[in-house]
Amino acid sequence: MAAKPPASDPVQDAPQVVAPQHHAAGLPAVKHTLKMAREQMGVKRTALTLLRVNQKDGFDCPGCAWPEPEHRHAAEFCENGAKAVAEEATLRRVTPEFFAAHPVTDLAGRSGYWLGQQGRLTHPMYLAEGADRYEPVTWERAFDIIGEELTALASPDEAVFYTSGRTSNEAAFLYQLFAREFGTNNLPDCSNMCHESSGSALTETIGVGKGSVLLEDLYKADLIIVAGQNPGTNHPRMLSALEKAKAGGAKIISVNPLPEAGLEKFKNPQTPKGLTKGATLTDLFLQIRLGGDQALFRLLNKLILATDGATDEAFVAEHTHGFEAFAEAARAADWDETLKATGLSRADIERTLEMVLASRRTVVCWAMGLTQHKHSVPTIREVVNFLLLRGNIGRPGAGVCPVRGHSNVQGDRTMGIFERPAPAFLDALEKEFGFAPPREHGYDVVRAIRALRDGEAKVFFAMGGNFVSASPDTDVTEAAMRRARLTVHVSTKLNRSHTVTGARALILPTLGRTERDLQGSGEQFVTVEDSMGMVHASRGRLEPASRHLLSEPAIVTRLARRVLPGSALPWAEFEKDYATIRDRIAQVIPGFDDFNARVADPAGFALPHAPRDERRFPTATGKANFTAAPVEYPHLPKGRLLLQTLRSHDQYNTTIYGLDDRYRGIRNGRRVVLVNAEDAKDLDLAEGAYVDLVGEWSDGVERRAPGFRVVHYPTARGCAAAYYPETNVLVPLDATADTSNTPASKSVVVRLEQSRTD
Numbered sequence: 001m002a003a004k005p006p007a008s009d010p011v012q013d014a015p016q017v018v019a020p021q022h023h024a025a026g027l028p029a030v031k032h033t034l035k036m037a038r039e040q041m042g043v044k045r046t047a048l049t050l051l052r053v054n055q056k057d058g059f060d061c062p063g064c065a066w067p068e069p070e071h072r073h074a075a076e077f078c079e080n081g082a083k084a085v086a087e088e089a090t091l092r093r094v095t096p097e098f099f100a101a102h103p104v105t106d107l108a109g110r111s112g113y114w115l116g117q118q119g120r121l122t123h124p125m126y127l128a129e130g131a132d133r134y135e136p137v138t139w140e141r142a143f144d145i146i147g148e149e150l151t152a153l154a155s156p157d158e159a160v161f162y163t164s165g166r167t168s169n170e171a172a173f174l175y176q177l178f179a180r181e182f183g184t185n186n187l188p189d190c191s192n193m194c195h196e197s198s199g200s201a202l203t204e205t206i207g208v209g210k211g212s213v214l215l216e217d218l219y220k221a222d223l224i225i226v227a228g229q230n231p232g233t234n235h236p237r238m239l240s241a242l243e244k245a246k247a248g249g250a251k252i253i254s255v256n257p258l259p260e261a262g263l264e265k266f267k268n269p270q271t272p273k274g275l276t277k278g279a280t281l282t283d284l285f286l287q288i289r290l291g292g293d294q295a296l297f298r299l300l301n302k303l304i305l306a307t308d309g310a311t312d313e314a315f316v317a318e319h320t321h322g323f324e325a326f327a328e329a330a331r332a333a334d335w336d337e338t339l340k341a342t343g344l345s346r347a348d349i350e351r352t353l354e355m356v357l358a359s360r361r362t363v364v365c366w367a368m369g370l371t372q373h374k375h376s377v378p379t380i381r382e383v384v385n386f387l388l389l390r391g392n393i394g395r396p397g398a399g400v401c402p403v404r405g406h407s408n409v410q411g412d413r414t415m416g417i418f419e420r421p422a423p424a425f426l427d428a429l430e431k432e433f434g435f436a437p438p439r440e441h442g443y444d445v446v447r448a449i450r451a452l453r454d455g456e457a458k459v460f461f462a463m464g465g466n467f468v469s470a471s472p473d474t475d476v477t478e479a480a481m482r483r484a485r486l487t488v489h490v491s492t493k494l495n496r497s498h499t500v501t502g503a504r505a506l507i508l509p510t511l512g513r514t515e516r517d518l519q520g521s522g523e524q525f526v527t528v529e530d531s532m533g534m535v536h537a538s539r540g541r542l543e544p545a546s547r548h549l550l551s552e553p554a555i556v557t558r559l560a561r562r563v564l565p566g567s568a569l570p571w572a573e574f575e576k577d578y579a580t581i582r583d584r585i586a587q588v589i590p591g592f593d594d595f596n597a598r599v600a601d602p603a604g605f606a607l608p609h610a611p612r613d614e615r616r617f618p619t620a621t622g623k624a625n626f627t628a629a630p631v632e633y634p635h636l637p638k639g640r641l642l643l644q645t646l647r648s649h650d651q652y653n654t655t656i657y658g659l660d661d662r663y664r665g666i667r668n669g670r671r672v673v674l675v676n677a678e679d680a681k682d683l684d685l686a687e688g689a690y691v692d693l694v695g696e697w698s699d700g701v702e703r704r705a706p707g708f709r710v711v712h713y714p715t716a717r718g719c720a721a722a723y724y725p726e727t728n729v730l731v732p733l734d735a736t737a738d739t740s741n742t743p744a745s746k747s748v749v750v751r752l753e754q755s756r757t758d
């Protein structure tokens, strides 16, 4: 039997603090996984479902985008993947009766955790203008409502079509096709908020905005640098890959403001050693200040240049461009400035250099710790400089590895979910489908919020996700959403975004990854692309949570038929047989030739990557580009801290699975701020004191997150950390990374105001 959802919100403002852990996974993770899965799914369904996650004939984990190994265990999932599956395959249901009992004003007062615990949405629901309760609505009427609002717009550019990273390749391809035939490139996605900085930097420097390594490259590496990333919580099976790499002789340097349990030691529950001692992963921990990474890599580059024989001169001469300007900038790097920017010691950096020089094959992995600063794009470009210098791109065991956080976020971009599509992509669409797609760039996430705020966008359609909780500047974002004429969410579960609505609102319930997808031609599967560019099939087996659900491809095709009655595209055929969508993808997107045939291979196939496969760099210069940006790092006014927003271990993006952060020693609460004990002493903040976090930004607007408990924690000096989405309210909409426009959620200047002392 599955447990019932909590009837009321648990107390959340009295978190307890115990000592942080120094290892990840092990038996506690197995216990925790099974407990949570049983509560949501019951015993039998737990067994049936978890054994199919990430299997060759099963479904892709709806969690992160970490790739599957060639040889798979029977249990090929991590604790957080199991939680994601359990939340989707839950036996709990959110029915029309639930909505009758809970007006929107009531739901708006609930926590994200409580909303998520209620279970799967079962019916399309409609909130009429002026109403306070969602009512059930037929699918036909739902599409009519959307059609009424879309066709009433003065321009297609008054509509915004957002995508979250769970959407399959097939659904994403149809969705962008619909938006472009409708007439807009307003296709913001969750990538705008996470790895856009990686895409911007990599496209400019190596010509492909994706990582250049496969899983085997990690196993062949001599050195793996993991920077600004916490794989123990956010990509847990990466720990198995790191363990295997270490067993093969690799060294690991982790670069992070916080020590994270997963990078200290991994107790792999699949191995006997994992049940006892575990494996130490990190050889060298660089406890860097937030935003100091560009300075670190710049100095390392100077030191490499100054070491005889350390530069791969043949590679640089044959494959790169811009070396001289880069080398001049690197030689000017200053030790004192770097120590100030990074908070590291000279010995730390000298030890790092030794390890770098000892390595012939180096991989650099990173995540949001590098991508969410004002100077993130030049930071990642500096990482590329670092790798190019020693020929570490296009060589087995070496390369760039931006680790993606949502299961198909990379695939959605490949399918054309992008507000700034390349002309070649639009040309291919035009040739294949015979309509002229719009050429003007659309809105990314930040620009979409501004457009909604300013009344320039009136319809907001979200394919998945929890937009208001994921976005920065919560108050501004919520006010912007409320100005819309219509907000529509394609969702599996209830979340905060359903409670912050336009004048009219729709919730369209959809199938999850775990569920059987039956269409006119029979049972369908979908495909996804992982963080390393491998494409494979995903087949759900469970009966759908309700007979009223539609798949995402079906929702798009029916929407298109209602909104674009004159369309010559075979939308009904696409819905009936997803193979016909894949045939069209093969015609439009490079690398997908014979898509239907190749995806029949249970292991999937690798998309081509010119820098990795042939050391060919499709950039403007035809070479890999060295770059030479000025070094930047955050400057902190006296008495202030630099805050990073992050996830707890009981959290996946904006989905809150529970109220504990086991690895960091936080229990039963989320409103905590982690502060270095020395900083807390300087600021006169006792352990356990309650503070308001007050954001300081050049627009002079006071942004306040009240009632956080101070936890003394060994984070880098001057750097604090607290969970999102609670602290998104502190991230100004206009505080974004240069070039990529990604919210700068890892460098928020705050003051801590004591609020109560109990």
Ligand code: SF4
Residues within 6 Å of the ligand: 061, 062, 063, 064, 065, 066, 076, 077, 078, 079, 080, 081, 082, 234, 235, 236, 237, 238
């Ligand atoms: S590592 Fe990521 S993809 Fe794999 S099981 Fe865990 S959450 Fe799912």
